[in-house]
Every structure is written in C-alpha cells, then in structure tokens.
Amino acid sequence: MKFVESTAGTAGEPVKLLVHEVGEGRPVIFISGWPLSHEMWEYQFNVLPKHGIRCIGYDRRGFGRSDKPWSGYDYDTLAGDLNAVIESLNLQDVILVGFSMGGGEVVRYLSKYGSARVSKAVLISSVVPYMLKTDDNPDGVPQDLFDGFVKDIEEDRPNFLAGFAKDFYGNSLLNNAVSDEILTWHSILALQASGRATTQCIRSFSATDFRNEVSLLDVPVLIIHGESDKTVPIKVSSDRTAEMLPGAEYIIYEGAPHGLFVTHKERLNENLIQFINEDVVTISNPYTDIVT
Numbered sequence: 001m002k003f004v005e006s007t008a009g010t011a012g013e014p015v016k017l018l019v020h021e022v023g024e025g026r027p028v029i030f031i032s033g034w035p036l037s038h039e040m041w042e043y044q045f046n047v048l049p050k051h052g053i054r055c056i057g058y059d060r061r062g063f064g065r066s067d068k069p070w071s072g073y074d075y076d077t078l079a080g081d082l083n084a085v086i087e088s089l090n091l092q093d094v095i096l097v098g099f100s101m102g103g104g105e106v107v108r109y110l111s112k113y114g115s116a117r118v119s120k121a122v123l124i125s126s127v128v129p130y131m132l133k134t135d136d137n138p139d140g141v142p143q144d145l146f147d148g149f150v151k152d153i154e155e156d157r158p159n160f161l162a163g164f165a166k167d168f169y170g171n172s173l174l175n176n177a178v179s180d181e182i183l184t185w186h187s188i189l190a191l192q193a194s195g196r197a198t199t200q201c202i203r204s205f206s207a208t209d210f211r212n213e214v215s216l217l218d219v220p221v222l223i224i225h226g227e228s229d230k231t232v233p234i235k236v237s238s239d240r241t242a243e244m245l246p247g248a249e250y251i252i253y254e255g256a257p258h259g260l261f262v263t264h265k266e267r268l269n270e271n272l273i274q275f276i277n278e279d280v281v282t283i284s285n286p287y288t289d290i291v292t
Contacts, residue, residue, distance in 0.1 A: 004088040008080025009072040018065040021056040023049025030057045033100030035190040037064025043265040062197020073200035079108040097122040101205040111213040122222045128210040146206040161190045170257030214244045221248040222275045226256030
C-alpha cells in the first residue's frame, strides 16, 4: 500500500489518499461506493489478478485510511482526486470501475479530464445520471429521504449503518442474502469514515446532476445493475444511463440487490473479466504445443 497526494479542491490543501494494488497486467481502478472503502472489492481483488488484471483501489477522501478533511466532497474535487491517482501512478489505457457513488467519479472524470488515459468504463449499481426528485426528474428519490439519512447519521451513525446494510445486500426476515458477519464487516468498513464525510457525500451523490455529462462518454461502457436494488433504484439510474448510451453494454441482474459485488460476486467477476480482456490480443507460442 502507498499514499498518493492530491491538491484537488478549492482549499488546495494536500490530501493523502491510500492506494492499494495487486496483480500485473491491464490497469483497472476500482472506485468504491458510499459509505465504504477500497476493501469492499475484496472478492474482485482475490480473483481478477489471476486473469492478467492489475487491480487498483483507493480510499476516497474522508473514508478508509485516507485523510479526512472537513471539506472537498463535491464531485469536482473527488474527480480531481481520481486524476491525482491516475497521474501519480502514470497510468495509461486504464479502465475505470465505479460502484454506486463511484459511478459519479467515473463520469465526472471523463467529462472534465477526457479519455486520453482511459480505454473503458464500468458503472455498477451507479447513481448516475441523477438521483434527486425534481420537477424535471419526477421519478427521482425525494429530498426528504436523503435529509432523513443525514439526520439519522448525525444522531447515531453506527445504528444507521447497521440498518442500512440490510437493505444494501437485500437481507430481510424471509431472506438472508448475506451472513451476519458480512453485515458486521460492512459496518466496520463504513465506520472507518468520518461522520462529516459520510453526510457530505450523501449531499453530493443525491443532488449532482450528470445528465449533460453521460452522453459525452467516448469510451466503451459496461453498465451493471441489480433489478431489486432498493438503495439506488434501477429505473431512475442505470435504465436511464443505458438510454443515454445506446452503444453501451447493459446487464441487469435479476433479483439482485445493491451490494451485488458480494451477493453475485461470481457473475460480476465473470462479466468484468470478459469486458476488461475482450480486446486483449493473445500471441500464442507454437512451440508450447510440441509434445515430446
């Protein structure tokens, strides 16, 4: 593990971002969802490096083991942090994978910095193009719901996160999609964040409008979303993103919740490996087929 320094944001104060990478091959940056850290990608990082993929994850400012400043949780700053990671590692031909809130960083980065260093993008359970219910977005999520999240977090963040995790993975009285231990692990990762970052990022992912940016994406895009996602409803998010990007590949996981990186990890890994490596040219060695 290492730390990358970012000076993104209006304050211009250096922020150290923890970066973790494993494997060799094509570089892929995995951007975590709210309110987790790069460690949410454990089941991807354990498998994808076996397929020639260099997995890179970093903790968003305010989360995990990155610095936790008071401000800088808007998407311009967060995309600037992503840019700092790409430039510090001198990455080329990189693939960006954004989960939930992380999908916003993917779209904002590409609209602001361009695709010179990026070859593909993946949006998983993503919040784009626009979550908030407004007059011109009537099917969005009401502001009152997000205000309630903030209120509950400020009153008792551990209790809120424990309840939130159940919907996140689709657990209910009749369906234990994941174990109690997974729910505990989720809460442990989420509690590494600062309370300030946790609430400020709610404001960012709920109120940021990406509708004028999505159609500007000029790299191949894979969109994946769970049909039964209660955290980021598919109809207001990926269904619309797919309409805006008719050339994108769109895969809907029937019955899947928001946290499909755990509940449907095998299928997700297969889809990611195929999309990441589908244009990789393998040069065979004729001598390896000689039997003596």
